[in-house]
Amino acid sequence: MTRIAFILLCHKDPGAVIRQARGLAASGDAVVVHMDARASRTDWLRLRGGLSGHPGIALVERRQRCGWGEWSLVAATLSALRLALARFGDATHFYLLSGDCMAIKSAVHAHEKLAADPADRIESVDFFDGGWIKTGMHEERLTRWHFLNERDRKGLFYASLAAQRRLGIARALPADIRPMIGSQWWCLRRATVEAVLAFLDARPDVRRLFRWSWIPDETMFQTLVRHLVPREEIRSCSPTFLTFTDYGMPASFHDDHYDLLLGQDALFARKISPGAARLRARLGDLWASDRRDFPAGGDGRRLHGFLTGRGRVGLRFAPRAWEVGSSLGAGRVLLVVISHKRHVAKRLVGAIKHHTGMLGIDYLFDEEDTALPAMGGLERGLGKRSRHRRAMLRLLYELHGVDRMIICIDPARIDLIRDVMGDRAEVRLLEIDTPLDDAYLREHAIRSDLAGRSEAGLDLLMPPLRQQMQAETRELREARFANHYTLAQEAGAEENDRALRRFLGVEPELARSIGETPHLFDD
Incomplete structure (x- = not known):
């Protein structure tokens, strides 16, 4: 025995x-x-x-x-x-x-x-x-x-x-x-x-x-x-x-x-x-x-x-140590600008920072060279930032000693948008609606290394690239997120001022000044 x-x-x-x-x-x-x-x-x-x-x-x-x-x-x-x-x-x-x-x-x-x-x-x-x-x-x-x-x-x-x-x-x-x-x-x-x-x-x-x-x-x-x-x-x-x-x-x-x-x-x-x-x-x-x-x-x-190793939160496997308690924090406000045309979003965020003094960070989950402070290595690499996104944002609040922050996100990152929208913090979205003409799509394809500069290659890429971006925009709108506002290039000044006022929570005069930023929608 x-x-x-x-x-x-x-x-x-x-x-x-x-x-x-x-x-x-x-x-x-x-x-x-x-x-x-x-x-x-x-x-x-x-x-x-x-x-x-x-x-x-x-x-x-x-x-x-x-x-x-x-x-x-x-x-x-x-x-x-x-x-x-x-x-x-x-x-x-x-x-x-x-x-x-x-x-x-x-x-x-x-x-x-x-x-x-x-x-x-x-x-x-x-x-x-x-x-x-x-x-x-x-x-x-x-x-x-x-x-x-x-x-x-x-x-x-x-x-x-x-x-x-x-x-x-x-x-x-x-x-x-x-x-x-x-x-x-x-x-x-x-x-x-x-x-x-x-x-x-x-x-x-x-x-x-x-x-x-x-x-x-x-x-x-x-x-x-x-x-x-x-x-x-x-x-x-x-x-x-x-x-x-x-x-x-x-x-x-x-x-x-x-x-x-x-x-x-x-x-x-x-x-x-x-x-x-x-x-x-x-x-x-x-x-x-x-x-x-x-x-x-x-x-x-x-x-x-x-x-x-994929940094998953919840589901079958437990969170990593730095994800524990990784809410942005009740009482904090995260403002998210969403745009395919990144130069337009950056121009708008620059104007908001100028007029309000708010902390603003560009496409930190989409662009490797986004300027970030030292964060113990968490800032190194898009993969690490994205896996630990709430921890990343929480640390930015704490390092800068603020409770309000504005960031830019590409519409393709619907997973990230869903994640932050489920947080205890107050999250507001501002979608920038601009026409996606061929000239912009060509420049985007070249910048993103999706195709070389040959006309034949770019011509083949245009239809599926436009379809992809349209699908991303459609998915974002069909999600029906709360506090989702739209700033449209083809809308009137009064409609855009109203969207900015609600998104930023500012007085009408300040929203109008930001909306009148010179060349805001220019390519």
Whole structure:
């Protein structure tokens, strides 16, 4: 009969750890918890009180002060494993988890899968030739002495490394050991754990090698399991699904990732966002269920990266961090000038800025060279601006310290117009209606690199280009947006003044002055 002893490494949020440990133990499995000694005494006492007396849960009393990339993480794991071996004699498998992990399958399914395939599940690829390390140090993780934590003492860490390089100090690897590397999260059989611990006791040279290496939690177990266990009894993949952001950090999963997670060929996932209360509740219920039918979702890393990389808000996947709360803000006013003839829109916005002093920005979502302030890189590239458009606009309000702003948008960007019209801010639209004659269409095609300057090519392009622009204008009008006004070249001065007055919220005299801007509609 399969019984899992979960090795749970945590450093915060004792309430969540208590729920996690009790939920795992409720299936008849065992849990050994190690809480980082850096945690406050209050958190430690709360954890002890919440888990005391449970026969399937044990706490490591002699705790390690854990630091990322340090031996302390391995030492904590070893202490928990020794306690688990002693306390839970019927445990058949030992599964390493963090406080951010949760099951994405039922306990019944996990037990049956482990029983059906008697093997160790640990990612283990060749340290030198496997291509696992993408950036940063490679062989120097093992061949140099690492006495300091890179994150706590970055300057001293790299000074020590430079000194060892300069002096030619390098450690020799044990001749009979082939280093391996892989994910820190694994599930090992009892005999394998016992063999690893016995080997470490018998080989102080190997223990010393990893004791002073950098990020040993990615190398020690991976190396020793491959050294001690026949290759056919190792499944070189982590049983825990995780993926990474564009910045190389573990991605967090949110409430709308439930279906994605269930489709992965893994038993657990990391990291579940602390704020994903609904996802946590559903996954907790899933572990306790009898469900055995799980979908095959394919490559979750590629799917997650593709969809979140598009900066989508809502829908199936959760928003990126900079999109959270990305309303322009109640009480703010966004004035949007919409025109195919961009020079006309820019001329009008220039007149509005001159007469009112209002902040005005031209086609920031349509033209790469639009003048923008430094915004932490968000301003670089039309793709990034468009993906995070509300965040972009909100930051412009904040950087300039204003509550009113006017921008220009091409009618083709109906998606963007719909987006801002759904915001809590007050949004008004001013459509500039001008004839689209052949001369303008030709110049537009040339400026936009849609065609060369050959007359034949331009003649072929004219009909579909005119149809496209007419369709965009028709879609804009059929949307029937509120606060949609029109400034028409062929309309009378009184009608245009009225549209400007309502759009800008200004006095009639000021609207008339703006409407009388010289050569406003000229090409």
